[in-house]
Amino acid sequence: MNIPPVTPSQVRSMLLLRREIALLDLRHEAAFATGHPLFAANMPVGRIALEAEARLPRKDAPIVVYDAGEGLVAEAAARFAGLGYSDVRQLEGGLSAWRKAGFEIFIDVNSYAKAFGELVESRRHTPSLSAEEVAALLARRADIRILDVRRPDEYATMNIPGSVSVPGAELVLRAGDVAPDPATTIVVNCAGRTRSIIGTQSLINAGIANKVVALRNGTMGWTLANQALEHGADRHGGIGQLEGARDKARDVAYRAGVKHLSTSELALLESDATRTLYRFDVRPLKDYTAGHIPAFRHYPGGQLVQEIDMAAPVRGARIVLTDDKGVRADMTASWLAQMGWEVYVLEGVYDGALDAGPPQILPKPDPSHRYRRPYEGTEASREAMQAYFDWEYGLVEQLKRDGTHGFFVI
The missing domain is CATH 3.40.250.10 (Rhodanese-like domain)
Known part of the structure; x- marks a missing residue:
């Protein structure tokens, strides 16, 4: 199978120009956490069939896959092709080529949200x-x-x-x-x-x-x-007090440059086949299950900000958020906008037809393949916790060296 190559410099240029790209690390999460580019998202090759259609909703979005020499690229490209994805390329030289180009390597998971x-x-x-x-x-x-x-x-x-x-x-x-x-x-x-x-x-x-x-x-x-x-x-x-909270959140979103949409304007975004569109309901699970707008995935707002690489691997895509009270969507959108996303809040739609029922939940990976976060559970070692903080304190300088993030802070 012929898999077109793309160089590390070309990937970096796409990120700098904010063009759509899903840079996917095909290793298990534990290996991914040992080092990856800032905007890489983890999608282990064995989970492509489970995750791709939820996390990569546009079948012709640019996808660049890589590994660290394990030989996973050909299998991944075949799996994506079998699912109908039409623009799959490989990072020429894999992760080692990214390193040799002098580009930054970030450890851990959810790295760019933490940075x-x-x-x-x-x-x-x-x-x-x-x-x-x-x-x-x-x-x-x-x-x-x-x-x-x-x-x-x-x-x-x-x-x-x-x-x-x-x-x-x-x-x-x-x-x-x-x-x-x-x-x-x-x-x-x-x-x-x-x-x-x-x-x-x-x-x-x-x-x-x-x-x-x-x-x-x-x-x-x-x-x-x-x-x-x-x-x-x-x-x-x-x-x-809802009204005061709504006004405060709306002002924060405005200062971050968040746009608000009507249902007809959302339809225009949905009709644009040239762009990836993510739609998230940021309310608590109980509220989502009781009634939600069709086609909106459940992702509580606080988790969405931290896990945006998992929720939306296509960097440069559009994001639309919804929330019946507005406050959660506006506050979540304000942070995503500062992280460089084109993000919108949908207004006035909960008086129409809603779907009821729990959200789609992707099966959890094999525990042996997961990266054990030092803040998980009650048995993390003190050494792991301290090492985690030492890494996190250095992220601002690493962002500066990397130079691709495009973040701003209101």
Whole structure:
């Protein structure tokens, strides 16, 4: 099978010019996490049949595949061809050629979202407190509320004692209910750094009256500081004053350059066969299951920002978000826009026909092929946690050396 080659320099040019490209690493996730280009997405060759049509919705989008010498390219190209994909090329020389060209290699997963989070903190000087400082505030019963922005299942596994689960995109919608007194200090935490930085800055960008700080280094930092974690908690924040939250979120989205669409304008985007279009419903699972717009995939907003490489591997594609209350879509869109995406929010569509039922869920990979995140579960080693932070602290400088990101920070 003849697989046309494309050089590392040509791939870099496509990224710089923001042309559509899906740069796909065909190795298992554990190998992918050892090193890859910034905007590479992981799609193991054995999962192409499971994942391709959900993650690569346009069959003639430019796809560039590579491995690190394992011989996976020919099999991947055949599988894509069998599914009807018509523009599949191979990175000439694979990952080693990318290295030899002098281009940056990024480790870990969700790397460019994590690098973006570090850039946000660097540019906006996002305020934070150490685990020891937060523990001291709790010990003296200070007027603080800790908001955990991770997925509900992560929160239930382990959490900062007394914290409340408010997944990232829900913050502006629910912070007013959790901390109604403007004198209350809000502490935002995740497992590590990215989601707490983005969550804290979301509340600051929205102009919330409370003082807001991140828990520096999240539950990993809490563990490294020898603080006890709680397990099995089930506290969840409710929705506060909707109108105020909607206005705040709309203003943040406007400042980030987010566009709003009607259903007729969405139809025009859908009719453009030359561009990839992703459609995501960013509400919680319960809301999506009760009723959602046909053809919109479920992806809670806070996770979408961190996992955008997994959700939308075609860099340069268009993204449309929907949310019946508007707040979550606007806040999520504001971050995706700053990450260089052409992103839209769909308005006024929940009074029509909706589909009910759970979302499509892709089968999980074999555990032996997964990269074990140092913030997963309760048994990660202290050495792995510290190594993770050492890497993350260096991401801003690595972004500078790479030079392809195109991020901006409002």
